[in-house]
Structures are given as C-alpha cells and as structure tokens.
Amino acid sequence: MAKVEDVPENGTLGVKTLDGNYLISKMDGEITVLEGRCTHMKGPLRFGKVIDGSVKCPIHGARYNLRTGEVTKQVAIPLIGKAKDLKKFPVTIQDGEIFIKE
Ligand code: FES
Numbered sequence: 001m002a003k004v005e006d007v008p009e010n011g012t013l014g015v016k017t018l019d020g021n022y023l024i025s026k027m028d029g030e031i032t033v034l035e036g037r038c039t040h041m042k043g044p045l046r047f048g049k050v051i052d053g054s055v056k057c058p059i060h061g062a063r064y065n066l067r068t069g070e071v072t073k074q075v076a077i078p079l080i081g082k083a084k085d086l087k088k089f090p091v092t093i094q095d096g097e098i099f100i101k102e
Pocket of ligand 1: 038039040041042043057058059060061062075076083
C-alpha cells in the first residue's frame with residue numbers, strides 16, 4: 001500500500017485503495033495502519049495535525065492515538081455526537097513495503 005520510507009517519521013501518510021481509506025503513521029520507527037476517516041463524520045484524517053502521538057481530525061477536533069486508534073480527545077462540540085476508536089489493521093512489511101492483513 002506504501003513504502004516505509006514514504007511515511008514521515010512521527011507523521012502520517014494517507015493512502016486510498018480500492019478497499020478504502022487508510023492512515024499510516026510512523027511513530028519512533030513503528031508503522032501503524034488505521035482507518036483513514038474520522039469515526040464521527042468521516043473527516044479526512046490525512047489532513048489532521050499530529051500532536052503528542054495523536055492525530056487531530058481537521059473537522060471537529062477529535063483526536064486519536066496513532067499507535068492504537070483509541071480516542072484521546074472527544075469532538076470539540078459535544079452536542080453533535082461522539083467519536084469512536086478507529087479500526088487498527090495488522091501490518092506486515094516486506095522489502096520496505098507496507099501491507100495490511102485483513
Ligand atoms: S468529523 Fe472528525 S471530529 Fe467530526
């Protein structure tokens with residue numbers, strides 16, 4: 001789905017495939033693949049700012065831990081619903097290429 005070297009260190013890379021949108025992160029060299037759309041209202045997390053190991057949704061500000069997908073901060077406006085944890089995909093790396101095992 002992408003090369004390890006294309007993912008910025010302590011940053012993210014958004015990838016779209018026929019199967020969906022994914023957010024790949026590399027935190028201290030560790031590659032993690034999460035679903036790429038916010039669970040609240042499908043905000044594109046590839047445009048989210050990385051803050052203290054979390055990505056902040058650019059739409060309503062929910063934050064997700066980039067290693068686990070867990071919500072670390074809820075939607076900024078409580079009356080419009082809540083975010084749920086992102087799905088995390090198991091990953092394999094072969095010859096510098098990242099693959100997910102569904
Ligand atoms: S769409 Fe992401 S917090 Fe609302």
